[in-house]
Amino acid sequence: MEDIRDECECGCECERKEPVCMNACIMRVWCCQLLVCDLCTSQEVLVHTPEACCFCVGERVCITYDGVMTRSIPPQIHASCIRRLNNGCC
Numbered sequence: 034m035e036d037i038r039d040e041c042e043c044g045c046e047c048e049r050k051e052p053v054c055m056n057a058c059i060m061r062v063w064c065c066q067l068l069v070c071d072l073c074t075s076q077e078v079l080v081h082t083p084e085a086c087c088f089c090v091g092e093r094v095c096i097t098y099d100g101v102m103t104r105s106i107p108p109q110i111h112a113s114c115i116r117r118l119n120n121g122c123c
Contacts, residue, residue: 093118
C-alpha cells in the first residue's frame, strides 16, 4: 500500500491511503455496524457502514476501505463499498 500525499485546502500535506479490500465473514450485524472476521488474518474488525442492515450473519463479503484502521480492540474501519462474495456460511 502506497502513501499518497495531497495538499489540503488549508495548505498542509495529508497522507491518504490507496483503497484496500478485505475479504471477511460477517459475525454480527447492528444498525450501521458489522463485526466481521478477516478471512486472511482471522482478526475481528468492526466495520462502520450505513448499509449494515442489508447483510446477514454468515455472509462472506469483500469490504473496500481507505486503508485506515484504528488501533482499538477490535480495530475499526469505515467501508466505502461492501459486496457479497457468495451466500455460503463461514
